[in-house]
Amino acid sequence: MNNGNRDVIGSITVMDLAAICELEGRELPYPFALTEHSAAIVQPESSVATTFLDRFNTGEFRTFGPWMSAYVDADIWVECRVHYGQEERPDARIMACRVGDTGFVATQRPEADVVDVYELSAYGLGPAIADLVELSNPGSRNRIAIPEYVGYFTGPATGLEDDYAMSVQIPVAVSAVRRVPSADVAALATVQSHCRPARAWGVDWDSKFLVWVRITGDGDYVYDADFNYAEPLSQVKLGGRIDGLIAEDVNRLRRRRGLG
Known part of the structure; x- marks a missing residue:
């Protein structure tokens, strides 16, 4: 499988990234976050801020300039967050973006507040994200349903995003699926693509996104x-589903620009 053929750009601490974003008047890109591995950020004094920006413009942080510029001016953004409910491990946090033919993907290390940044083709984001999330194995059942999650994930709301269609829930015969209690969910992940700047930090619950779960003693769905x-989830399938989300946003972007 093509994992995106990533080229390493470098690594930056979440604290340094947050400071750069703060100085530029922006929030941290979702889903990156300061965790217990970092101390609270102190508002930089003007002299410190100037020195910090110098490090970004001409110093050791300048290698991240193309990535951060691409994030601000991106055509497409993709965010993935995996929450491990039953395991004592930090969330997996991945953010990707593309502008023109160039793509970037960045992932926050689970054991430290450090973001690793890679450059790749704009057309390799889906496989790259699927590779970085570290799936376990496809689940063993053809289909599962988690009763406690019925109605938990809502479709796009009408009137808020005219490009998106309302998601209609169609009941599935009970005999067609295996019921699994939510207590067996070891991990839950969301992946979302969008072609407009995020309204706020976090998932836009009014827009389309995909969800996958890991079932204890079984696998990923x-x-x-x-x-x-x-349904059972493989790395190839996840990459394809993410590429599908991106393709929908590319079509919206083309229509918005009068290209089709």
Whole structure:
């Protein structure tokens, strides 16, 4: 599988990234976050801020300039966050963006507040993200349903995003799926693509996204588009589903620009 053929750009601490974003009047890109591995950021004094910006413009941080510029001016953004509910491990946090034919993907290390940044083709984001999330194995059942999650994931709201269609939930026969209690969910992940700057830090619950879960003692499953059931998930399948989200946003972007 093509994992995106990533070229290493470098690594930057979340604290330094947050300071750069703060000086530029922006929030940290979602889903990156300061965790217990970092102390609270102190508002820099003007002299310190000037020195810090010098490090970004001409010093050791300048290698991240193309990535951060691409994030601000991107055509497409993709965010993935994996929450490990039953395991004592930090969330997996991945952010990707593309502008023109150039793409970037960045991932926050689970054991330290450090972000590793890579450059790749704009057309390799889906496989790259699927590679970085470190799936376990496809689940053993054809389809599963988690009763406690019924209605938990809502479709796009009408009137808020005219490009998106309302997601209609279609009941699935009970006999067609295996019921799994939410207590067996070891991990839950969201992946979202969008072609407009984020309204706020976090998932835009009014827009389209995909969800996959890891079932204890079984494996990984991805929900269908209407969140009726989940099917076994492989790395190849996840990359394809993410590419599908991106393709929808590319089409929206082309229509918005009058290109089709």
